[in-house]
Amino acid sequence: MSIHAEELKKQFPILQQEINGHPLVYLDSAASSQKPMVVIEALKHYYEWDNANVHRGVHTLGSRATDAYENAREKVARFIGAARREEIIFTRGTTTSLNLVASSYGAANVGEGDEIVITPMEHHSNLIPWQQLALKKKAVLKYIPLQPDGHIDLADAEKTITPKTKIVATAYVSNVLGVVNPIKELAAIAHRNGAVMVVDGAQSTPHMKVDVQELDVDFYAFSGHKMCAPTGIGVLYGKKQLLEAMEPIEYGGEMIDDVGLYESSWKELPWKFEGGTPIISGAVGLAAAIDFLEGIGLEEIHRHEAKLATYAMNRLSEIEGLTLYGPREREVGLITFNLLDIHPHDVATVLDASGIAIRAGHHCCQPLMRWLEASATARASLYLYNTEQDIDRLAEALIQTKEYFG
Amino acid sequence: MQLDDLYRRVIMDHYKNPRNRGKFEEGALTVDLNNPTCGDRISLQLIVEGDVVKDARFTGEGCSISMSSASMMTEAVKGRTIEDAMELAGRFSRLMMGETVEFDDYEDLEALSGVRKFPARIKCATLAWNALKKGIQAEI
Numbered sequence: 001m002s003i004h005a006e007e008l009k010k011q012f013p014i015l016q017q018e019i020n021g022h023p024l025v026y027l028d029s030a031a032s033s034q035k036p037m038v039v040i041e042a043l044k045h046y047y048e049w050d051n052a053n054v055h056r057g058v059h060t061l062g063s064r065a066t067d068a069y070e071n072a073r074e075k076v077a078r079f080i081g082a083a084r085r086e087e088i089i090f091t092r093g094t095t096t097s098l099n100l101v102a103s104s105y106g107a108a109n110v111g112e113g114d115e116i117v118i119t120p121m122e123h124h125s126n127l128i129p130w131q132q133l134a135l136k137k138k139a140v141l142k143y144i145p146l147q148p149d150g151h152i153d154l155a156d157a158e159k160t161i162t163p164k165t166k167i168v169a170t171a172y173v174s175n176v177l178g179v180v181n182p183i184k185e186l187a188a189i190a191h192r193n194g195a196v197m198v199v200d201g202a203q204s205t206p207h208m209k210v211d212v213q214e215l216d217v218d219f220y221a222f223s224g225h226k227m228c229a230p231t232g233i234g235v236l237y238g239k240k241q242l243l244e245a246m247e248p249i250e251y252g253g254e255m256i257d258d259v260g261l262y263e264s265s266w267k268e269l270p271w272k273f274e275g276g277t278p279i280i281s282g283a284v285g286l287a288a289a290i291d292f293l294e295g296i297g298l299e300e301i302h303r304h305e306a307k308l309a310t311y312a313m314n315r316l317s318e319i320e321g322l323t324l325y326g327p328r329e330r331e332v333g334l335i336t337f338n339l340l341d342i343h344p345h346d347v348a349t350v351l352d353a354s355g356i357a358i359r360a361g362h363h364c365c366q367p368l369m370r371w372l373e374a375s376a377t378a379r380a381s382l383y384l385y386n387t388e389q390d391i392d393r394l395a396e397a398l399i400q401t402k403e404y405f406g
Numbered sequence: 407m408q409l410d411d412l413y414r415r416v417i418m419d420h421y422k423n424p425r426n427r428g429k430f431e432e433g434a435l436t437v438d439l440n441n442p443t444c445g446d447r448i449s450l451q452l453i454v455e456g457d458v459v460k461d462a463r464f465t466g467e468g469c470s471i472s473m474s475s476a477s478m479m480t481e482a483v484k485g486r487t488i489e490d491a492m493e494l495a496g497r498f499s500r501l502m503m504g505e506t507v508e509f510d511d512y513e514d515l516e517a518l519s520g521v522r523k524f525p526a527r528i529k530c531a532t533l534a535w536n537a538l539k540k541g542i543q544a545e546i
Contacts, residue, residue, distance in 0.1 A: 135541075233422070300461075343468060343469035343470060344469050345446075345469035345527070346469050346471075349409070349411060349412065349524060349526075349527065353409045360444070361444045362444065362445040363442070366445070369445065375445050375447070375468075376444065376445045404409070404413070405418075405470075
């Protein structure tokens with residue numbers, strides 16, 4: 001079975017509009033994906049029928065909201081192959097999840113002279129928390145170098161990760177280069193050296209089947225809004241024994257067991273990390289998004305995007321003066337480029353005039369931009385609702401952009 | 407959307423043939439400013455003697471709007487008193503906020519009024535001017 005993207009597109013109300021007189025072509029899903037009707041309806045239903053605070057009231061709505069929230073956790077656990085539901089912590093997004101690991105696990109386990117290993121391709125949200133932790137703890141931040149096409153060589157990883165390494169953190173999929181990192185192999189190297197493996201799953205979870213146990217990662221972070229769910233909901237997966245030993249970083253309601261005047265104790269997992277009223281509607285929306293994605297099939301989505309990415313790489317490489325970044329072969333739908341010396345903002349503005357939405361800028365990857373020797377780049381990112389026709393429109397508009405600035 | 411409102415001939419001319427692009431050997435006040443959301447950078451240099459901006463140069467990286475605005479700003483500000491330069495910067499801010507203002511003293515600036523139809527690009531046009539204000543404030 002293959003995806004009928006044209007049919008799927010019809011399930012996304014926002015994609016039915018015209019922008020500047022042209023049918024919208026949305027090629028910025030790596031920044032945030034659009035939402036299908038079933039997700040919007042799930043949010044509407046929640047607020048029209050079930051809304052209340054969770055884990056508190058004894059009334060019917062309180063029970064319904066609690067069930068909806070905890071069922072969403074169960075669904076996420078199954079979706080990423082976690083062994084237990086209590087290994088799923090709801091957060092605000094990937095950034096919050098990664099900061100939680102750095103602030104709690106990192107603060108307790110990284111000391112002076114210890115090493116934290118990352119790569120130059122990391123998004124700022126998987127770079128700054130480690131950089132700041134290293135500065136605070138006088139630890140050493142090390143980078144696994146990138147190959148000329150942006151890949152990581154495992155031999156380099158072997159050299160960079162040592163018995164002094166406490167944390168290895170990297171993205172599963174680079175949000176700029178479209179590279180898929182060998183997470184399972186990196187995790188094995190990390191474990192052999194006594195380090196934990198932290199994965200930024202923001203660009204992988206929406207697009208491919210992920211199994212955290214199969215990968216044997218210790219922490220895995222992702223955001224709902226890049227996978228058809230609302231903004232404001234994200235997930236941190238962590239192995240139970242690690243999470244149990246970690247201190248909460250936010251104190252307040254919901255996360256306590258017993259509060260005294262001078263000391264308090266915490267609830268069991270996962271709630272000790274979920275201080276305050278959680279993002280209940282977000283979790284409900286995330287559950288609906290998971291149902292939607294699984295209804296299509298993650299393998300199908302991956303295959304569709306890989307095929308479309310290859311089509312896009314071929315189409316765009318025909319345009320004279322267009323520079324494509326990252327490896328020539330693509331298995332994920334992230335395509336980063338520059339057109340002659342036209343600034344990507346100007347490219348994005350001209351494309352927007354044709355109803356085509358792309359991202360322009362540094363993509364929250366300033367160190368990687370320096371490595372690419374580009375101050376900024378343009379990026380087209382694909383999802384299940386994109387078609388070959390969308391790519392054709394992009395290619396035609398890029399040729400027009402060239403003429404306009406020529 | 408009318409792209410030609412944004413990319414007027416005057417703007418493209420300043421972008422492709424920037425005025426005052428470069429660095430002074432010495433004696434200049436330097437202001438570095440960047441736009442963290444998009445990565446545009448400008449390094450503005452001013453030579454201030456007494457209360458007069460004698461000369462101005464810039465280097466930087468950015469889109470056609472930010473670089474043409476920098477080119478125009480340095481051209482417009484040269485030879486003005488600090489007070490005059492600040493008044494011009496204020497007038498440019500009011501233009502960006504949607505007011506109707508005149509630039510009889512440097513007509514090229516009127517070309518940037520089209521930027522107002524593209525809200526996402528206003529910060530591109532104002533980068534060089536913010537550097538100017540920062541530089542003058544440091545001087546006085």
